[in-house]
Amino acid sequence: MANLIEIKEVSKIYRRDSIETPVLTGINLSVGNGEFLALMGPSGSGKTTLLNLIAGIDKPTDGEIIVGGTDIARLSESALAKWRSSNIGFIFQFYNLIPVLTAFENVELPLLLTKLSKQERKQHVEAALNIVGLAERMNYYPKQLSGGQEQRVAIARAIVTDPLILIADEPTGDLDKNSAEEIMTLMQRLNSEFKKTIVLVTHDAHTASRAKTLRHLEKGDLLPADGQAA
Amino acid sequence: MKVLKLIFKNSFRHKLRTFLTILGIGVAVMAFGLLRTVVNAFGSGVRASSADRLVTRDAVTFINPLPLSYFNQIKQVPGVKQVTYMNWFGGTYIDQQHFFARYAVDPNTFFSVYPEYEIGKKAFAEFQSQPNSCIVGSALAQRYNFKAGDVITINGDIYPGTWEFQVAGIYKPEFKSTDAMSMFLNWNYLNEEVKQTFPGRADEVGWYVEQIANGANPGEVSKEIDALFANSPAETKTESERQFQQGFLASVGAIISAMNYVSFVIVGIIMLVLANTMIMSARERTREYAVLKAIGFSGRHLVGMILGESLLVSLLGGILGIFLTYPLVNSFASFSNFLGAELSVQSITLITAFTAVVFVGIAAAIFPIQRAMNTRIADGIRFVG
Ligand SMILES: Nc1ncnc2c1ncn2[C@@H]1O[C@H](COP(=O)(O)OP(=O)(O)OP(=O)(O)O)[C@@H](O)[C@H]1O
Ligand SMILES: [Mg+2]
Numbered sequence: 001m002a003n004l005i006e007i008k009e010v011s012k013i014y015r016r017d018s019i020e021t022p023v024l025t026g027i028n029l030s031v032g033n034g035e036f037l038a039l040m041g042p043s044g045s046g047k048t049t050l051l052n053l054i055a056g057i058d059k060p061t062d063g064e065i066i067v068g069g070t071d072i073a074r075l076s077e078s079a080l081a082k083w084r085s086s087n088i089g090f091i092f093q094f095y096n097l098i099p100v101l102t103a104f105e106n107v108e109l110p111l112l113l114t115k116l117s118k119q120e121r122k123q124h125v126e127a128a129l130n131i132v133g134l135a136e137r138m139n140y141y142p143k144q145l146s147g148g149q150e151q152r153v154a155i156a157r158a159i160v161t162d163p164l165i166l167i168a169d170e171p172t173g174d175l176d177k178n179s180a181e182e183i184m185t186l187m188q189r190l191n192s193e194f195k196k197t198i199v200l201v202t203h204d205a206h207t208a209s210r211a212k213t214l215r216h217l218e219k220g221d222l223l224p225a226d227g228q229a230a
Numbered sequence: 231m232k233v234l235k236l237i238f239k240n241s242f243r244h245k246l247r248t249f250l251t252i253l254g255i256g257v258a259v260m261a262f263g264l265l266r267t268v269v270n271a272f273g274s275g276v277r278a279s280s281a282d283r284l285v286t287r288d289a290v291t292f293i294n295p296l297p298l299s300y301f302n303q304i305k306q307v308p309g310v311k312q313v314t315y316m317n318w319f320g321g322t323y324i325d326q327q328h329f330f331a332r333y334a335v336d337p338n339t340f341f342s343v344y345p346e347y348e349i350g351k352k353a354f355a356e357f358q359s360q361p362n363s364c365i366v367g368s369a370l371a372q373r374y375n376f377k378a379g380d381v382i383t384i385n386g387d388i389y390p391g392t393w394e395f396q397v398a399g400i401y402k403p404e405f406k407s408t409d410a411m412s413m414f415l416n417w418n419y420l421n422e423e424v425k426q427t428f429p430g431r432a433d434e435v436g437w438y439v440e441q442i443a444n445g446a447n448p449g450e451v452s453k454e455i456d457a458l459f460a461n462s463p464a465e466t467k468t469e470s471e472r473q474f475q476q477g478f479l480a481s482v483g484a485i486i487s488a489m490n491y492v493s494f495v496i497v498g499i500i501m502l503v504l505a506n507t508m509i510m511s512a513r514e515r516t517r518e519y520a521v522l523k524a525i526g527f528s529g530r531h532l533v534g535m536i537l538g539e540s541l542l543v544s545l546l547g548g549i550l551g552i553f554l555t556y557p558l559v560n561s562f563a564s565f566s567n568f569l570g571a572e573l574s575v576q577s578i579t580l581i582t583a584f585t586a587v588v589f590v591g592i593a594a595a596i597f598p599i600q601r602a603m604n605t606r607i608a609d610g611i612r613f614v615g
Contacts, residue, residue, distance in 0.1 A: 048608075048612075049608075052607075052608045055524070057523075057524050057607040057608055057611075058606070058607070058608045078528060081523070081526050081527075081528055082526065084524065084525070084526050085525060085526025086526075090521070090524050090525065092521070092611065094517075096517060096518065096521045096611070098236075098518055099243070100236075100239035100240060100243050101236065101239065105232075108232070109522070109525060110525050110526065112232050112233070113525075113526050113527065157525075
């Protein structure tokens with residue numbers, strides 16, 4: 001099976017003034033279609049950096065990142081923006097919903113960039129909110145929702161365009177244990193039932209154990225694939 | 231359309247802050263409107279002045295009167311088509327708060343030299359035949375609800391005593407810039423009264439106004455008039471009405487340029503008020519803008535959102551300010567009785583205020599837009615306000 005994501009000899013060096021911070025050094029990673037990969041590693045090891053590169057919101061200093069056959073490191077900013085809008089769904093630690101928009105409107109945001117009619121957008125948004133189990137809260141504002149519910153709205157926003165890949169940076173980092181469980185159950189379902197390829201970063205071993213594959217990042221290097229999560 | 235809704239919701243995210251910003255802009259625009267109105271009113275005398283009229287006054291000072299006998303002499307000067315004369319009457323109507331200009335004019339010649347003051351035949355006939363009658367401007371009549379037949383009582387100062395004038399009619403200004411706030415009374419009647427009480431001051435004229443013939447050279451005619459009275463006890467100075475007005479403007483020029491400066495300083499203040507609000511919101515929304523970019527929104531979308539918000543707030547402030555300008559100018563006009571001229575908000579003032587507000591809306595968005603565009607998505611998402 002062809003790999004959906006191919007990362008070849010990728011390095012990333014942050015430059016600020018004359019200070020160079022090497023963060024990733026010659027990373028190689030393949031992620032198959034339908035994979036559910038968890039990345040773990042100490043703070044500062046470069047997990048977010050790697051995730052950003054896969055998601056196309058940052059560019060590597062060196063190396064190739066081929067996603068679905070496209071070398072995204074070579075795309076222009078605007079082409080990359082377009083590519084992200086149809087291929088990547090983002091889930092953040094702090095949900096990052098727009099506070100003045102309702103749950104429905106937040107989920108609808110990515111669809112505003114498509115040619116869908118208002119009616120079609122409504123169908124998609126309702127479907128996405130149904131999947132995360134929040135259809136009845138669609139007119140709530142973020143501050144009227146619990147943290148776990150906000151994250152579910154954020155997940156609905158991530159899947160509403162039906163992207164290939166979901167990118168999640170510590171999606172349970174700000175949640176209590178029960179809400180975290182719910183979110184991970186939802187993520188597993190998105191992977192198994194809706195065939196989303198998921199790359200997730202976490203600090204928490206229990207959260208990581210819900211993924212299919214676990215990889216460790218340390219000091220900018222990916223440790224050899226040492227085992228499958230349970 | 232969704233984006234418009236988001237712009238609107240974003241603008242009112244911090245209701246109090248946005249409200250105070252709009253209020254601040256509104257108050258500044260109001261001050262701007264008042265200043266521009268006053269500056270414009272100064273200039274309106276010049277615009278209203280006629281190019282074919284000359285004013286002859288005492289060469290030394292405007293206050294010194296000229297003899298009535300000059301009338302026939304001036305009439306003889308080649309190039310002079312018509313002559314009229316008038317005196318500043320002064321006096322007080324009710325009290326100092328109720329100021330308007332009052333002139334004693336020659337009833338036979340005044341309205342033909344000043345055709346821009348339009349009066350009906352009946353009113354004109356009555357003004358000529360009734361010694362104590364007067365003609366009032368339409369704006370003046372409107373302010374005090376004067377009608378034909380009403381008696382206006384004036385307490386004299388230059389001409390002491392209690393004076394009663396009966397309104398013979400109301401004149402209409404021909405142009406928007408024509409003064410409509412003056413009162414004209416019969417010079418002959420005034421002169422008869424003065425003869426009784428101050429015989430020494432009879433047959434004195436404040437100044438003469440000549441209308442020159444088509445094609446006559448105003449400079450030449452002025453020289454000839456002044457030459458007539460050279461080396462007499464009352465030498466004259468004749469200049470065009472426009473020069474006369476400009477001479478007055480020059481004397482208050484420093485005030486006008488100060489007001490001009492201040493009005494543009496106000497625009498700067500509006501900009502700072504708005505820019506401050508916009509920069510605060512842009513900073514607070516660093517992460518949101520980064521998320522929108524990550525989702526696929528382009529720079530152009532962000533520019534539209536930020537610019538839209540800035541323009542919305544500045545326009546709301548501008549509209550509020552323009553609405554506040556009217557009552558402010560009216561109350562200012564009623565207590566200051568500025569130059570006796572009708573102070574009114576002119577469309578050029580509205581256009582200037584509107585342009586300034588749009589300019590400010592755009593300028594205040596520049597920094598936030600730059601910030602939103604230049605922040606790398608990855609950094610923006612990490613950003614913690
Ligand atoms: N824009 C930047 N400029 C300079 N250095 C940066 C920048 N972004 C990240 N870094 C550095 O790169 C390193 C890796 O950062 P990264 O955020 O990828 O780590 P992480 O593994 O996600 O850590 P955490 O678990 O704390 O989120 C850190 O040392 C960080 O200081
Ligand atoms: Mg991180």
